[in-house]
Amino acid sequence: MTPLEIELFSCRSDNFGVLLHDPVTGATASIDAPEERPILDALARRGWTLSHVFTTHHHNDHVEANPALKERFGVTIVGPKREAQRIPGIDRMVDGGDRFDFAGRPVEVILTPGHTLGHVCFHLPEERLLFAADTLFALGCGRVFEGTPAQMWDSLSKLAALPDETTVYFGHEYTLSNARFAKTIDPENAALLARAAEIETLRAGGAFTAPTTIGLEKATNPFLRAGDPAIRRHLGMENAGDAEVFAEIRARKDRF
Incomplete structure (x- = not known):
């Protein structure tokens, strides 16, 4: 099967926009819809026509362009069932464990509450x-706005269980600050x-830090490493549970 093509670009002040394109069928999905103009520019750059929006959660900086894109392209908007009333233009509601088809490929939906309850x-x-x-x-990881630290740890653990070679696209260019905190x-x-030194160089040159991989995050991202003995010693939490250690790391990042 011909590999999918990906276009990564900036939206708003620090959001990433991502287009996912199948060159055989022409199907093109926008991962979230942070801002219409950068999405339209990316489509024009590649000569693609938008067919889908895959919405991850209800925050405005991820759904703002849904209505405009639906009006312009008649896109199918797929989004979380648990936040459906807050997802503009949603057509298909999905939940954790669901699978659907995109250009002949299965897409698995992983429920990751924490940042929002239905993310x-x-x-x-x-x-x-x-x-x-x-x-x-x-x-890094998202702030825990709606869920609990224990929920967020569980959500991150689901992602960490994916194969190490999984390529990960994420929502914001926060990596320089995240590295300094880590x-x-x-x-x-x-x-x-x-990695932190490499990120300093990348950002100084204006380069993106996305994508990453599950394996790289497991090796370097403190939010996935709550069980690591060195981190536990550093925090004085040798006997705490993983979710407790995660909660402490998240609280420190909130104050950083």
């Missing part, structure tokens, strides 16, 4: 792709220190 991620197992939006970032939690992690 979902979209996983294409045959392509080894994950669209994690505001659940998992490079070296070093305060896991200061002896050589892989993290090397």
